[in-house]
Amino acid sequence: MRRKFTELEMAEHWTLSPKEMEIPAGKSRITRLGYFVLLKYFQYENSFPTTRRDIPTAVVEAIGDQLSINPALFSEYRLDDRTASRHRSAIREHLGVREATNQDGQPLIDWLIAEVLPHTSDDPTVEAEVDKWLRRKKIESPSDERIKTYVASAKNSFEKSLYQRLLNALPEECLNAIDAMLQLSDPELIDGQGPDTAEMPDGETAPLTFHQIKSDPGRASLESVFREVAKLNSIKCLMIPDAPWLAIPPRELEVLKRRTSSYDSSELRQLTSPARYVLVAVYCWLRRREILDGFVELLVSLIHRIDVRAERRVEKELLNDFKRVRGKSQMLFKIAELSVENPDGVISDVIFPIVPKDSLDAVVKEFKSGGPAFRTIVHKVMRNSYSNHYRQMLPRMLDNLVFRSNNTLHQPVIEALEILRTYRNDRFQYFPDHVDLRLESVVPAKWRDVVLEEGKDGNERINRINYEICVLQSLRIQLRCREIWVEGARKYGNPDEDLPSDFNERRADYYADLDLPSESNDFINKIRLEMAEALQQLNDDLPRNRYVKLREVGMNRIALEPLDEQKEPENLHALKIEINKKWPATGLLDILKETEFRVGVTDCFKTAASREALEKPALQRRLLLSLYGLGTNTGLKRVVTSEIPESYKDLVYAKRRYITREFLRNAIGKVVNATFAARDPEIWGEGTTACASDSKKFGSWDQNLMTEWHIRYGGRGVMIYWHVERKSVCIYSQLKKCSSSEVAAMMEGVLRHCSDMEVEKNYVDSHGQSAVGFAFSRLLGFELLPRLKAISKQRLYLPGPGTAANYPKLAPILARSIDWGLIAQQYDEMVRFASAMSNGVDAESVLRRFTRENAQHPTYRALQQLGLAAKTIFLCRYLNSLTLRQEIHEGLNVVENWNSANSFIFYGKSGEVATNRLEDQELSVLCLHLLQSSLVYVNTLMIQRVLREKQWRRRLKPEDLRALTPLIYLHVNPYGEFKLDMGDRIQIESM
Structure with a gap:
């Protein structure tokens, strides 16, 4: 049970009603107090406490105050004697509740299979539904172990029936293709996830292993594009239908996907027939969306690279033989003066002796490097790069991606892509005259002269390669802002699917959730009033504000006085030294271990498999060592020594089966909330x-x-x-x-x-x-609340037209109205x-x-x-x-x-984040977050332990407490031997 309740929760759950106060609960003050504590506890938990520690002290005090009985008397009430037994029977009779029997198990399991598990398999959610079912049936909750047994049995039965139903929906060709893929051997595993780079076979239709389909895209290159195409083709060859998965909640599909990703091919081959086929099929069906996102990401990067590399190459070539010319105005004045004085003279005789030819060459090159000629040269280089190399990606893109747009303004780009798809196998330099090509919204004005070329007959023709480059550039821009999306993708999918589809029907609810007025005028009037008040306040206080000055002219019109430097409080360094004396060279692994003892970090990690066979102590050690190895970036191999029983394979198993982004975030949240709860407000x-x-x-x-x-x-x-x-x-x-x-x-x-x-x-x-x-x-x-670097260039906007006169002292920085x-x-x-x-x-x-x-x-x-x-x-x-x-x-x-x-x-x-897998990169970051949060949590306890001593509390001044931080590590040793003694504790207070 929770140990702390808010005042509202105490009133809701632990207040005795007038009718309850009239219940005869015995003459003795002790038995009366014990009866009502058991009654309210049962109403809250639907079960009785087994030990006195199950009942929060605050609950006993609250009930004692209502009964005008000293709460300390509850210590004399025994939960295992006849009186408590009679009280439990009387409470059951009063509430109309009966004890749970073995015969209740099967109806509960059947109900879970029919009503709950088709929607969610999350353990806390399922157990909450079990509690509701028991309360509706007026059945006392059995022990937590029995409930977990019922839930596990229901999950197992539901999973088997689900697997069989999904297996029946898969065609025979799909099953054979999955078997063929799993027969291919995976590369050797590194830290349980395979090598960072998956070598792809030659050809886009060659069969890929399961691990190769799981691999992330490489860096932006044509080779990476071909690899993603090979993955899409391999999944397409599996012939997985869409229908079986649409009836399953997306969150449950993600659970099955996570389970599949924790296996390699050899482990999948060992699974039973329904599980093997279903897990691989659902993984590949979902994986296709991720591969499409990676494919689009590669295209966006490559299209950008074509332009950027062309500019860099041209700039480099121009800068190699160009130096910036100083004094151009004076030079041009001399040329003009000499030309007027010697109108019939020869340039080499009149101008070059005064203005050298090399200087004039430099002026010409400087103009070319920044004018229209520069863009022409850049386009020429870009065209050569695209036509000779990057153009190979165009047919792959057109064959594997279906582009859509919900905005009619961007249909020209979609139509242009369709034309490129139609003529992708034809060889011609210019598009035929009968092809209706759209130039607006596709070809920028600066490229029109390059795309449109004049033919021998004097008619304009559209250069095919130059047009393709413009289409790809326009496509990249619209993909990035999601005006064009890709069918079947997730990140680059239909943007309208992100928005609430029932917004118009539930408009009032959405406004209430955001605490916003439903009428736009109410919203606008409030902001306009705030603007007017804020501007007026600043205008009135500006003459007395010695830290802010406004300049009348120039770009930098706001002059802000820098903040005064604050000295470090003198006692904080002494406090750090004192902590180092009490807990010298505390191991970072020991800090993580102490956090585990106090918070229960490892309870957040659940197996990806269908069942869990490891004993809790062994799993606890493996998880702590794995989290430490990932969070310090030393890796799993470096934390395995001869002094610990765990092997490298044990840690690999723990990482693959248990450590995920979701569970790490849950663990971090648990440590963060524990830190907040442990803080002393004083x-x-x-x-x-x-x-x-x-x-x-x-x-x-x-x-x-x-x-x-x-x-x-x-x-x-x-x-x-x-x-x-x-x-x-x-x-x-x-x-x-x-x-x-x-x-x-x-x-x-x-x-x-x-x-x-x-x-x-x-x-x-x-x-x-x-x-x-x-x-x-x-x-x-x-x-x-930003700290603006360019504060001197900021401008203030007006709440309405014609209001600038209300703020005369702010005139230098006022802009237009909203x-x-x-x-x-x-x-x-x-x-x-x-x-x-x-x-x-x-x-x-x-x-x-x-x-x-x-x-x-x-x-x-x-x-x-x-x-x-x-x-x-x-x-x-x-x-x-x-x-x-x-x-x-x-x-x-x-x-x-x-x-x-x-x-x-x-x-x-x-x-350095030493991996190319996105998931492993995220795990490293989250493990670092967990370790650092654990350090803050334990340091908070250590600092509070030191400050309990009177001399330290008297010594610290308000400025010391203001600057006090638990993020200190003078006393911490993150290196050294990795010994994990589960019997050893950090002595912060008496245990």
Whole structure:
């Protein structure tokens, strides 16, 4: 049972009704108190406590207060004597409940098979449904072991019947193809997942092994395209029908897919016939969607590469023989003067002696490097690269991808792709005259002269290769903003499927969920009033604000005084030394182990197989060692020593069968919530609702689509985006591409963080904010508080036309007024997109629709206007409040401190993510998050243990407590021998 309840929960579940107070429960105060404790406990749990420890102290105190009986008397009430037995019988009779018998098991199992398991197999959900069934039947809940036995039996029976039903729906050809694929031998396993690069056979129709189908795409290249085509062809050859899987909930399909991915071919061959065929079929059926996404991702990258590489090559060639010319104006003046004075002179005699020929050559080359001639040269190089190499991907793309669009404006691109598909096998330089080719929305104006060439007869003809390049470039732009989508894909699939289909029918419910007014005028009037008040406040306070000055002219019109540097409190260093004295060289593995003892981290990990055979102590050790090896980046082999009984294969088994992204997030959430619960408010203050988010670059292997070159930090790698609350507890982490939107990552963390914390404020740097980000933060109900690097160039927008005169002191930084009419027109659509994000749709999938490539989208324009209004309100507060600027700066310093600790823990392999598999990359990041969260949790307990001593509590000043952080590691040793003694504990307090 839960140990803590809110006041509302105590009143709801543990309050005695007037009728209950009249129940004769014995004359003795002890028996009366014991009776009512058992009664309320049974009403809450549908069972009786077995030991006194099952009953929270707060419950006994609450019931004792209602009965005017001293709660301490409950210690004299025995749960195993005749009085307690009579009380249990009386309570059953009073509530009309009977004890469970063995005959109740089969009806319960039959009900689970018929009503519950077709919709979900999640253990907590199924057990909650069992509790409801028992309460409806007026049956006392049996022991947890019996319930688990019933659930396991029902799952086993349901699974067998499901497998048989799905097997009957698979054609004989499909079964034979699956057998043939599983007979192919997989490569040797590395850390339980196979090698990082899967060698593909020659030809796109050659059979692939199961492991090769499981492999991720390589880096963007033609070879990777051919590999993805080979995977699609192999799955197509399996002839898996669609119908059997459409009736199964998507979440349950993902459970079956996860189970299949934990096996290799040899293990799948050992499964019974129904399970083997069904698991492989459902995996490949779902895997096709992921392969399509990878295929599209490769195409988008390759199309971009053609253009970028051409520009770089031309720039390099031009820069090799070109130097920037200084003093061009003076040089041209001399040429003009000499020409006027010597109109009949010879250039070599008059001009070259004064202005050397080499200088004039440099001027010509400089013009070519930046003018129209530069684009012409770039296109020539791009055409050569495409026609000689990259054009091989075009027929693969046309044969395997079906493009769609829900917007008529982009139909010309779809029609152009159909024409390319029709004539893909024909050989001609120019399209025939009878082909109706669309140029608008396909060929940019700057390429018209290149695509349209004049023939011998004087008529314009369309160059086929140049047209293909323009089609691919337009396709890339529309795929990125999801105006064009791919049939059957997930990430690049139909964007309308992300939006709530019942929005119009349940409009009021969606508005209520977001706490927004259903009428656009009410929403607009509130924001307009806030804008006017914020602008007026800043205007009135500006003369007295010595930290902010406005310039009348220039681009940089806001001059903001830097914040004063704050000194480190003098007692914090002494506190770190004291902790190091009490717990010197504490092993990081021991910290993880102590967290396991106190929180039960490993309880979050369930087997992917249909049953679990490992004993809990053995599984506990294997999981802890595996989590440590992954979180420190040392790998599984490095944590296996002669002093521990676990072998490398044992850890590989634990990783493959138990460690997944979902379970790691559950474990992290458990540690984070335990940290919040363990905090002493006198030391750490009351719970906060603010967090800071920022990214950190990690080096990584580059034979994958996740790794990219970082334009700010340099080098190839990936980004990890952290959300850290103000006392150094990280509530969410994400693995992202270097080019991914930090605004989307910020919103994803706020919406999907794995903790009980309510996020009302989010601090970000300049890259974590945008006008669209401000708009969605307003719709989703949290404050976006950025630290803007380019604060000097910011502008404030007006709440209405003609209102600039109301704010004369802000005139240098005032811009136009907000278009409220556009916001009112698109209000429903904006709320619809916000509801989609709030209900689980990936934020990046939504925000990709609102980029500069899609600037004319009416909803995007409305979001821009709403975002500018929200940003204006924020800027007024930011400029007017020194306290707010300090708050944002301190919050971002916390996440910077979190980033500094990453390299201390993630030290293996030089801190580089040494794998090309996306899933393994994500596991490494989440294990790092788990280890660092465990460090914060144990440090919180250690600091509180030290501060219980009076001399330390008196010694710390308010500024010490303000700067106190549990993210310290002077006393931690992440290296050394890996000894795991389950009988040894960290002595934080008496056990």
